[in-house]
Amino acid sequence: MREKIREFIMYLSVERGLSRAYQNSVQQSLESLAEWAEARQSVLKDLGTDELAQFLAARRDASLASSSQRILVVHLKIFFRYLVSKRSVLADVAEPLIAPKTQGKLPESVSIEVILGMLESIDTTQRLGKRDKAMLELFYASGLRLSELCQLCLEHYDAESALLRVTGKGNKTRLVPVGESAQSALALYLTAERPNLVKAKTRSHIFLSVRGGSLSPERVREVVKLRAAAAGIKENVYPHLLRHCFATHLLENGADLRVIQEMLGHADISTTQIYTHVDQQRLKSIHKSFHPRA
Structure with a gap:
């Protein structure tokens, strides 16, 4: 076997x-x-x-x-x-198996104010401030997965059209827009800080470590947590939370679910639909708080 x-x-x-x-x-x-x-x-x-x-x-x-x-x-x-x-077995004995049902776990999210407070708290005059600001802005602006951000290279970003070419799960490629704040943070980092991180063997990855190599997922997670703690945020903040916030805040402000699906790189709309439940929870909370007969 x-x-x-x-x-x-x-x-x-x-x-x-x-x-x-x-x-x-x-x-x-x-x-x-x-x-x-x-x-x-x-x-x-x-x-x-x-x-x-x-x-x-x-x-x-x-x-x-x-x-x-x-x-x-x-x-x-x-x-x-x-x-x-491959004719290694005669019959598909796994086909009748039934997977157990699970209760869908709603994705975590925090308010827009919390996210903006964290982003604005980063001092870009300090060492690696420009890099970290650009990284977190891009997470929130484009809804990237952690692996996708780590793999980003200079040739994947078209500053003129403000689009990223992202390779996600199953090697599927999609185009993702970059918001104005993320564009500004990226431009500042790419011109004023990244050149100082480049070493002889540096490749074209956008986000670099102090040694000139690409950032590891573990290091990016650490940076996100450190920046959240420095901003005084008590909630558990991690890279995928920023992706959830990206989708949740888009939906709350009226974005079409199909558009969110495309930007997140979900193959199936049912994966994206979990964010509608988040919005429903918010609506129920508002109703309970403000309706006189709730």
């Missing part, structure tokens, strides 16, 4: 072009299946739908969260679909 798992991960990498993070997630799921089967002295051909259901039950009993169980079911389905296509 482990050999088939290695072949499948290679297929996801080479033929499907899926991200390393996704490959690692699938591999972790499938290796947990292999370990479970080996403990039972079972091989691939011994696994049917009943056995896979028993494996899922064991993972559930081990306190695996419902959301993780759903991901595990997806991974099993795509793996066995692949095995059928």
